[in-house]
Amino acid sequence: MKKYKIKDDNDLKECEKLSISTDILIFSVSDEIQSNYRKLNKKHFSVLLAKRDTYPFEGKWCLPGGFVKPGEDIEDAARRILVDKTNIHDIYLEQLYTYGEVNRDPRMRVVSTSYMALIDKNRLNDKISNNLSWFNIAVTEDEKTINVTLDNNNEEIKFKIAKTLKEKTTDRYKYKILENDKLAFDHPLIIVSGISRLKNKLEYTDIVFNMMPKYFTLSELQQVYEVILGKKLLDPAFRRIIANKVEKTNEMRTGGGHRPSILYKYKTTN
Amino acid sequence: MKKYKIKDDNDLKECEKLSISTDILIFSVSDEIQSNYRKLNKKHFSVLLAKRDTYPFEGKWCLPGGFVKPGEDIEDAARRILVDKTNIHDIYLEQLYTYGEVNRDPRMRVVSTSYMALIDKNRLNDKISNNLSWFNIAVTEDEKTINVTLDNNNEEIKFKIAKTLKEKTTDRYKYKILENDKLAFDHPLIIVSGISRLKNKLEYTDIVFNMMPKYFTLSELQQVYEVILGKKLLDPAFRRIIANKVEKTNEMRTGGGHRPSILYKYKTTN
DNA sequence: TTATGTTATAATCATAGTGTTAATAAGAGA
DNA sequence: TCTCTTATTAACACTATGATTATAACATAA
Numbered sequence: 001m002k003k004y005k006i007k008d009d010n011d012l013k014e015c016e017k018l019s020i021s022t023d024i025l026i027f028s029v030s031d032e033i034q035s036n037y038r039k040l041n042k043k044h045f046s047v048l049l050a051k052r053d054t055y056p057f058e059g060k061w062c063l064p065g066g067f068v069k070p071g072e073d074i075e076d077a078a079r080r081i082l083v084d085k086t087n088i089h090d091i092y093l094e095q096l097y098t099y100g101e102v103n104r105d106p107r108m109r110v111v112s113t114s115y116m117a118l119i120d121k122n123r124l125n126d127k128i129s130n131n132l133s134w135f136n137i138a139v140t141e142d143e144k145t146i147n148v149t150l151d152n153n154n155e156e157i158k159f160k161i162a163k164t165l166k167e168k169t170t171d172r173y174k175y176k177i178l179e180n181d182k183l184a185f186d187h188p189l190i191i192v193s194g195i196s197r198l199k200n201k202l203e204y205t206d207i208v209f210n211m212m213p214k215y216f217t218l219s220e221l222q223q224v225y226e227v228i229l230g231k232k233l234l235d236p237a238f239r240r241i242i243a244n245k246v247e248k249t250n251e252m253r254t255g256g257g258h259r260p261s262i263l264y265k266y267k268t269t270n
Numbered sequence: 271m272k273k274y275k276i277k278d279d280n281d282l283k284e285c286e287k288l289s290i291s292t293d294i295l296i297f298s299v300s301d302e303i304q305s306n307y308r309k310l311n312k313k314h315f316s317v318l319l320a321k322r323d324t325y326p327f328e329g330k331w332c333l334p335g336g337f338v339k340p341g342e343d344i345e346d347a348a349r350r351i352l353v354d355k356t357n358i359h360d361i362y363l364e365q366l367y368t369y370g371e372v373n374r375d376p377r378m379r380v381v382s383t384s385y386m387a388l389i390d391k392n393r394l395n396d397k398i399s400n401n402l403s404w405f406n407i408a409v410t411e412d413e414k415t416i417n418v419t420l421d422n423n424n425e426e427i428k429f430k431i432a433k434t435l436k437e438k439t440t441d442r443y444k445y446k447i448l449e450n451d452k453l454a455f456d457h458p459l460i461i462v463s464g465i466s467r468l469k470n471k472l473e474y475t476d477i478v479f480n481m482m483p484k485y486f487t488l489s490e491l492q493q494v495y496e497v498i499l500g501k502k503l504l505d506p507a508f509r510r511i512i513a514n515k516v517e518k519t520n521e522m523r524t525g526g527g528h529r530p531s532i533l534y535k536y537k538t539t540n
Numbered sequence: 541t542t543a544t545g546t547t548a549t550a551a552t553c554a555t556a557g558t559g560t561t562a563a564t565a566a567g568a569g570a
Numbered sequence: 571t572c573t574c575t576t577a578t579t580a581a582c583a584c585t586a587t588g589a590t591t592a593t594a595a596c597a598t599a600a
Contacts, residue, residue, distance in 0.1 A: 017340075018288055018289075018290065018340075019288075020288065020290075020370070020381055068370065070287075070288075070379075071372055072372070073370055073371050073372055074368065074370030074381065075370065095367060095368065097365060098344065098365065098368040098383045100290070100338065100343055100344030100345065100383065101343050102341055102342070102343055109340075111290055111344065111381070113368045113370065204474070217577085218577085218578090219576080219577070234558095234559065234560070235577085235578080235579095236558090236559085236560080236561095236578090236579080236580090237558060237559060237560085239578080239579090240557080240558075241557095241558090252567095254566095254567065254568090255567085255568080256567075256568080256575080256576070256577095257567070257568045257569070257574075257575060257576080258566075258567060258568070258574075258575040258576035258577070259565055259566040259567060259575080259576055259577045259578075260566070260567060260576095260577080261576080261577055261578085262577085262578085487548085488548085488549085489547075489548070504587095504588065504589070504590095505548085505549080506549090506550080506551090506587090506588085506589080506590095507586095507587060507588060507589085509549080509550090510586080510587075511586095511587090524595095524596065524597090525596085525597080526546080526547070526548095526596075526597080527545080527546060527547080527596070527597040527598065528545080528546040528547035528548070528595075528596055528597070529546080529547055529548045529549075529594055529595040529596055530547095530548075530595070530596060531547080531548055531549085532548085532549085541600100542599100542600085543598105543599090543600075544597100544598085544599080544600090545596105545597085545598080545599100546595100546596090546597085546598105547594100547595095547596090548593100548594075548595080548596100549592100549593080549594070549595100550591105550592080550593075550594090551590105551591080551592070551593085552589100552590085552591075552592090553588105553589090553590085553591100554587100554588085554589085554590105555586100555587080555588075555589100556585100556586080556587070556588090557584100557585080557586070557587085558583100558584080558585070558586085559582105559583085559584080559585090560581100560582085560583085560584100561580105561581085561582085561583105562579105562580085562581080562582100563578100563579080563580070563581090564577100564578080564579075564580085565576100565577075565578070565579090566575100566576095566577080566578100567574105567575090567576095567577100568573100568574085568575090569572105569573090569574085570571100570572085570573080570574095
């Protein structure tokens, strides 16, 4: 048996060309005032991207990430990068998927583990560095392709992914990049599968509350679901589903020109 | 910005000590005749383990796995190992999680990506090599710990895992090995989190059918669910849930000393 | 041949959950 | 005071689920 045994010298010789990196999908939902005439603030689902200023893919956008240092755990590296970008320590962070294709980086073999971070954008207060930018996410999908448009109110990034259902042999979907001009590496794949994971997890976990402020109205919470899932939900149905996850407070949010809404908070003791 | 840029020579010097490996959780469910008196064949949920015969952890059991070769995709490596162990090509294979702790292997830094493979054990026909063995899985769990017993009718492997709920900061559970004598590396963690993923996926995917023969009775299918989830299900409820996933055939299974059961097959065109 | 054991399968009913529509509540501003 | 707007709840039909019970059909033994 040759398990866990380096088979020949070639293995060791080639080793020096290998690195581990991590790429982080930092997702958030934010209000954006659409018009001053009537304060119509619409929520957006968004992801944080960085503009590359070095080889390779110089000038293209990419996910915040970096190499895992020698002696550093992968998750520690992800958190280091996350703190570096946001200056916030207690951010929800979850490992998603590891990308091990041989030629995904032109410099050398780089195996990258992607993480998903969820944050309430209000906590940032524009503390992000100047090469970083939030892009609003718009996804349209049919049986075979996924079209994604990312928009930071200044630049638009569009890409297209082919989706094939690989039955019995691998994960539910196998993605392949069809069109992509502005994103570096295989990051379109990482973004698409990350969005898909988040959507799924919304339904069977309490993951949303990591993107919410401590106090929120049920309408706000519903809008967060709607903007991530990309579809409208019916009020009473939604309220019943999350009823036992939240707790009423005595506070109200007034000033909207309509009936005030009760502020709720996440009920942790469940 | 230092993203994707090797920071100093130290990075490269240390690189040569890094390797990528993959460990595969090969799960199956099998009949085992418990008694000859009355043909009471009970199903078991089981995982395939290999006995190590080299340093490190010589003599201990581990998951089938191995190093990813230079120039080989991680998933290709997983499939290569899977085919090597089973001689079957079209086995369901799904990436689970990447273990990146610095000292998980005493030889050098080894980052391991775990995969889950699901197989109908009948397809193997005892084709497995002699250092491999199927272990039946028994899990008991309370709020804080998970106890696992693996049994191959010859040897018993027991281990205990602490389960902490790390709120807001990482995946739902953080596992830590409390007791473990007979398993190599951090494989108790890989096994426990793999079982947990399989249990979850049973509920919201059609993943089970990868462990089933082409034709099966509803009782057999139900037993597979029961033995993996570790609890009894009610017949009518179960039948309603899987009703639209399966398709009746004209065949029956007779010979059980009772009413014969209709054979079903998985309805792929959904 | 008939009775009995055993499991397969369906019928039944109560209860819980969900989708949908519509009604009511209450602040802001005219 | 009236109107606009959104928040919140009520009400109803419908669907899904949990649980119990009834019936079907084969194998085996009397």
